[in-house]
Amino acid sequence: SKLSQQQVDETNDRVLLMETNLDDATGQQLSITIKRALELGAKDAWAEPIIMKKGRPAYKLCLLTVAEQQETFVKFLFSDTPAIGLRMKSMHREIMERRIEQVQTSYGKFGIKRLSYCGLNKSSVEYDDIEKCSQKTGKSFEEIKLAVLQEIENKGV
Amino acid sequence: SKLSQQQVDETNDRVLLMETNLDDATGQQLSITIKRALELGAKDAWAEPIIMKKGRPAYKLCLLTVAEQQETFVKFLFSDTPAIGLRMKSMHREIMERRIEQVQTSYGKFGIKRLSYCGLNKSSVEYDDIEKCSQKTGKSFEEIKLAVLQEIENKGV
Amino acid sequence: SKLSQQQVDETNDRVLLMETNLDDATGQQLSITIKRALELGAKDAWAEPIIMKKGRPAYKLCLLTVAEQQETFVKFLFSDTPAIGLRMKSMHREIMERRIEQVQTSYGKFGIKRLSYCGLNKSSVEYDDIEKCSQKTGKSFEEIKLAVLQEIENKGV
């Protein structure tokens, strides 16, 4: 965002980071909680290895949500994990504008993400499409990605 | 907290997160610093593995404290560790209401934490009590926890 | 900072924490990005191992910058990494006052960092100087550091 747009930015592009340190959850539980949080609408969810008091090997569970879902996710964390407390802070979020195109290649159809931000542009091939193609053809990720990007460039897509 | 209490919440339930990246402390020191921070009144203290500049395998030391103890813990970190700088942020904290009951079972006395938050309820057996019982009886954590929870439920405690 | 100076502090001693979770960058890329961020003026740059959605072993890339460089580093991260979004937060920063002295010892010249904060004082020997000396003499870090600190103390420097 340009500096002149900063103020608008500061009120519009907010995301809530929620964190809780868990030394009483198992890895089995944590992976399910991460999956459920995403199904429930979290923008992102992940775990970080930490070392807690009394030398406990533990994980910090982190969620990114919109502010409107604060209550939903506090209740989610308290009911889906052994957490009895959590902390949160609002953060400013900057994202590239994205537009997805479906492009036909000799390997099949691929989603291409067109990304732009203040004059800066880049593209990426949808990872799930590469994986499916790799599964079907037995070719490696790199090989497929390269071929798809080449075709797109040649086509001037 | 209900949405109507949000404003009160925002001023009352605050916690200060302090962080410092350490590539010049040993693990021996870090574990002592974590223990001392808790004795000094930190609400939580932990370390996270990180990779710092020049490829240095390091740890980020994190403390949660009340705002009133900011000066205490800045001085503590500067005198107890090689840190020469740290950063901090006030965060909103959400905790379940807790009430501890002492319950007599056939395994002995156990502390039971009764937790509640906006209509949501859960219980947990004090971990230190399970450990002591496990140490004394040679039975596993899981076995003891299960038996204690069963007895409590049957008693309708 | 004393409580009476808190207000000044809060406006002056700010640092911006930028974070982005990367499951599509390689370790080769991340180490270069960290080096470049520092060359570009970041106050600190590091990576933290995390576990992202779909069980992806990943890294969170973190930068500390001054607020004035926000635009610079958003663009840097979007052009130098596959990131398509990032989040940031202004944090309060507390640092020890530092003064570097060059001291002549029997091992050669060493930079000594004199650090102070509200009456608290400590010193540290510049790590790069210890490393160079260790490389030249074949002596261990600890041995050199000890000898240098001894000489300085005896000299009353």
Added chain:
Amino acid sequence: SKLSQQQVDETNDRVLLMETNLDDATGQQLSITIKRALELGAKDAWAEPIIMKKGRPAYKLCLLTVAEQQETFVKFLFSDTPAIGLRMKSMHREIMERRIEQVQTSYGKFGIKRLSYCGLNKSSVEYDDIEKCSQKTGKSFEEIKLAVLQEIENKGV
């Protein structure tokens, strides 16, 4: 295994540990490779965060396989990841004897793993069954596990 069976053990209960350090694979790739390795018959597959040369934040990919599949997995790793070398070691493996029972409870049917080793016995409820039940009923993992274990014990199953 009893000491008298040690020799037999040493030839029978072997597992091959394969490891490769990857600073040129992304997290997206690693999670797919772990999934594929398991589909291909690996007994286990996981990743460990490591810090490689030149300060590269990386992951060590590890597989446990039977010796007969050595060639299969060397080729798998060389074709599915950017690895250009790997190392391996035969290890002795000790496992508890396991027997799975299907038990009907008021929560539905659950797989119960009965485990034994030299006089030592323990049971565990199949995690996937708990998860499915949790998904269906909205109850927490712990609550379901506890209830199922209680019913089983009361039934003397």
Added chain:
Amino acid sequence: SKLSQQQVDETNDRVLLMETNLDDATGQQLSITIKRALELGAKDAWAEPIIMKKGRPAYKLCLLTVAEQQETFVKFLFSDTPAIGLRMKSMHREIMERRIEQVQTSYGKFGIKRLSYCGLNKSSVEYDDIEKCSQKTGKSFEEIKLAVLQEIENKGV
């Protein structure tokens, strides 16, 4: 060990590495298990963060024991943790010869470890003694270690 002694070495200086990947233990349990393993005679015990199948944030528990205690520790791990399998490998161990001296300094008595290996010598101050002194005097670890090492050197101990 000199090459001529290699053969002796290979039979004498062995240690057994035991490993098990745990996605169903909590951090609370793991820290207790590590403590108990050491009380039971393990030479070392630690945990490593790993990412297991199905995206589970987990820990690998590792023990170093003498070969004679293999059976003891297999049973310990099967009864004290949810592990249902583990793997192990005999490794060659190289250690410095160590001799502990009690040295009187102006800070009190300190244990000094004198270490030697094939002509190479080094010393270290017992960490527990430094910690106790630091606790009593309020001085930092580094300050105490430095002072003690200086006194020892001056005394020609």
Added chain:
Amino acid sequence: SKLSQQQVDETNDRVLLMETNLDDATGQQLSITIKRALELGAKDAWAEPIIMKKGRPAYKLCLLTVAEQQETFVKFLFSDTPAIGLRMKSMHREIMERRIEQVQTSYGKFGIKRLSYCGLNKSSVEYDDIEKCSQKTGKSFEEIKLAVLQEIENKGV
């Protein structure tokens, strides 16, 4: 290696894994030790975050060397780090055959690694060359890699 070559393999393609757990080294030291180990001829060197006894956040330092350098690296670790013990095991190593070609492209000269193993072939562009080109042109890693691989393929190199 083909199965018929296994025996030869087992005696020829060996590598020695050395490990030591360090709770008394700093990250500054560890990064230097890793660099020096590589300069001294180690085939690889890295660090893994671990949690040691007494809740110490620590790192395991790992080296891969040829068996002939065992003595060299034991002495190196004992003199360059605070380690007072280490463990090692010989592992079988499988590597792809590699041949480096210098290829002229419109972006300049690039090293191309041609890799093969039992009928399996792959190529990779030397990372250092990509980095240098990226530094000079300001283009991203991905963009350069893609362009170089395209030119090579078109040339039928």
